[in-house]
Amino acid sequence: MHGMPELPEVEIFKRFAERHALGRPIADVAVLHPKILDGTTAAALARTVKGQVLDEARRHGKHLFLHVKKPDRWLVLHFGMTGFLVWYTDDTCVTTAYGDTKSRNGHLRIRFDLEDGSHFGFDEQRMFGKLSVIDDPDAYIEALHLGPDALGVDLKTFKAGLLNRKGALKPALMDQGLVAGVGNVYADETLFQCRLHPELKIGELNPEDLRCLHRAMRTVLQKTVDCRADRDQLPEGYLTHHRHKNGRCPRDRTRLEIRTVGGRTTYFCPACQRL
DNA sequence: CGTGGCTCCTGGCGGC
DNA sequence: TGCCGCCAGGAGCCAC
Numbered sequence: 001m002h003g004m005p006e007l008p009e010v011e012i013f014k015r016f017a018e019r020h021a022l023g024r025p026i027a028d029v030a031v032l033h034p035k036i037l038d039g040t041t042a043a044a045l046a047r048t049v050k051g052q053v054l055d056e057a058r059r060h061g062k063h064l065f066l067h068v069k070k071p072d073r074w075l076v077l078h079f080g081m082t083g084f085l086v087w088y089t090d091d092t093c094v095t096t097a098y099g100d101t102k103s104r105n106g107h108l109r110i111r112f113d114l115e116d117g118s119h120f121g122f123d124e125q126r127m128f129g130k131l132s133v134i135d136d137p138d139a140y141i142e143a144l145h146l147g148p149d150a151l152g153v154d155l156k157t158f159k160a161g162l163l164n165r166k167g168a169l170k171p172a173l174m175d176q177g178l179v180a181g182v183g184n185v186y187a188d189e190t191l192f193q194c195r196l197h198p199e200l201k202i203g204e205l206n207p208e209d210l211r212c213l214h215r216a217m218r219t220v221l222q223k224t225v226d227c228r229a230d231r232d233q234l235p236e237g238y239l240t241h242h243r244h245k246n247g248r249c250p251r252d253r254t255r256l257e258i259r260t261v262g263g264r265t266t267y268f269c270p271a272c273q274r275l
Numbered sequence: 276c277g278t279g280g281c282t283c284c285t286g287g288c289g290g291c
Numbered sequence: 292t293g294c295c296g297c298c299a300g301g302a303g304c305c306a307c
Contacts, residue, residue: 262278288296289298290296
């Protein structure tokens, strides 16, 4: 089962792109829905990639960067809520980046036709995703004010960034300017692991809480990568399995509370995550 | 300057 | 059974 693309999902997409797209010359590109393009046009994208080869994939938070070798430019993909990658030779048997297959293309928005006859595509049902063409990922990351990648950030940087803010804890964790890659689901999971209330004020955190948040955030993200972003495979005690109406806390069986925090639907255990 | 709310978009689902 | 309206949600943007 798969949810919104956060850091672990995009890491899996990166590996999928490495396996299926890198090193295969691109014969052509089809933009099936131009709104997915950000700051570029179908014609400009075609000029950038036609006859060229992708030779490197990079990820920062929820962004995936694909290097186009000869013009030395990069494609940037953001997957919004429902985006993912696909690869196929025959569109009645489409392999998705999550490792399953579909009998047809759902909401293919961009399709790269590779010279070997296969196709590499960007599927994005709800159209919140974006594809851009840029010169330099580092400059792009800076321009978007993205924080360090949530899997690589060290405790000191994490602490400093968090303590630099005020207000509720959960929106801070989800702020891509603090660390890049944590979305709604893994923010809730991180808070649950540390037994911290999503609306706890940052000023109330003690040093032990900060260490726990840093450790839990990275562990949760890494474990999700390790199970290939299949959330059903996460450890049994995880809150993520119980994110549904009438879900119960895996620790004490308390009915989970569902509340909007920072504009996002938030699941937490009112018994073990007290204010 | 921080924060809350609106917007984009589409399919699924709850309610009548 | 059928249809309508609401809701989800990342992130940019605006207003306060």
